[in-house]
Amino acid sequence: MKFPMMSPRIRKLMLMLHITFSVGWLGAVLAYIALATTGLVTHDTRMVKVVYPALELVGWYVIVPAALAALLTGLIQSLGSNWGLFRCYWVLVKFILTFGASIILVNHMPAVSKMTSAVNAGKLSGMDFETGRRALLVHAVGGLSILIITTVLSVYKPWGKIIYRLKAEPNGVLPREVLPNRKSWGLYMLFGFAGLVILFVILHLIGGGMKGHH
Numbered sequence: 043m044k045f046p047m048m049s050p051r052i053r054k055l056m057l058m059l060h061i062t063f064s065v066g067w068l069g070a071v072l073a074y075i076a077l078a079t080t081g082l083v084t085h086d087t088r089m090v091k092v093v094y095p096a097l098e099l100v101g102w103y104v105i106v107p108a109a110l111a112a113l114l115t116g117l118i119q120s121l122g123s124n125w126g127l128f129r130c131y132w133v134l135v136k137f138i139l140t141f142g143a144s145i146i147l148v149n150h151m152p153a154v155s156k157m158t159s160a161v162n163a164g165k166l167s168g169m170d171f172e173t174g175r176r177a178l179l180v181h182a183v184g185g186l187s188i189l190i191i192t193t194v195l196s197v198y199k200p201w202g203k204i205i206y207r208l209k210a211e212p213n214g215v216l217p218r219e220v221l222p223n224r225k226s227w228g229l230y231m232l233f234g235f236a237g238l239v240i241l242f243v244i245l246h247l248i249g250g251g252m253k254g255h256h
């Protein structure tokens with residue numbers, strides 16, 4: 043399925059929006075890490091009661107919208123330009139990482155709200171609270187790592203284009219469909235597996251394992 047190409051003006055607009063939302067996402071995560079670190083190391087009860095509601099606000103109203111907007115504008119830009127979503131390895135890998143990070147982020151935010159509710163209720167001690175404090179920081183650092191990787195991909199554009207070939211029929215006639223070669227499929231599987239491993243590790247670390255999500 044071919045998507046219509048965007049005009050140069052629309053393409054520049056989408057690029058500007060994508061960069062803006064991506065930079066906003068990265069900046070908000072850095073602020074989130076600063077707050078989460080403060081919440082983890084401080085012994086000031088008043089500071090704790092300020093930090094975690096702030097984390098919830100930054101997460102729901104800045105990070106989540108910026109992440110989803112960056113994902114959407116990036117998808118539109120790739121489908122509506124010559125880059126394409128399946129034409130360059132770096133574009134595809136970047137999209138997979140961004141999509142995975144967005145899914146993890148949305149699924150994790152209820153845990154942030156739960157921490158905020160616990161703080162507001164005065165539950166500032168215990169194993170669950172300590173585990174939750176560490177989980178928020180680990181999650182943020184994992185998210186920052188993925189954002190750094192996607193930034194590197196955008197700048198250096200490694201691996202080049204995905205090579206395609208025409209598969210001939212037994213009678214020697216070339217069909218209309220174009221199939222990726224075996225090397226391309228192997229790299230698809232490699233990058234997909236690597237992305238799944240990264241996402242699994244982040245999920246496993248949050249709250250001391252998958253049980254931290256319940």
